[in-house]
Amino acid sequence: MKALCDAKTKAVAANIRKLREFRNYTQEYLAAKLDISQNAYSKIELGYSNITINRLVGISEVLEIDLVDLINFNYDNLTQLKVAKA
Numbered sequence: 001m002k003a004l005c006d007a008k009t010k011a012v013a014a015n016i017r018k019l020r021e022f023r024n025y026t027q028e029y030l031a032a033k034l035d036i037s038q039n040a041y042s043k044i045e046l047g048y049s050n051i052t053i054n055r056l057v058g059i060s061e062v063l064e065i066d067l068v069d070l071i072n073f074n075y076d077n078l079t080q081l082k083v084a085k086a
Contacts, residue, residue: 006047012056013047015073019063020045033062 020030031041034055043049044059051059060067 009050010047012051012071013045015070016059016063017045019065019070019073023063025062030059030062034058 020027027041027045028038031038034041040049044051044055056070057067060070063070065073
């Protein structure tokens, strides 16, 4: 069970990073929006910290994506976001 949780945490962390980069946001920008340090935010993207539901909701709001889509993100979603952004 722990291995599955760790794998999902890493996947969600990677999704957050990909979406942040897609939006051309810096780690500093997201950290400021979330009212945390850049170091704390970096640990989220690296999968080193457990993310609370409240933090995930905040991240999804800043990244302008539904929470479910953030958790289940894949490259097809990125293509749809590019179309919506254009």
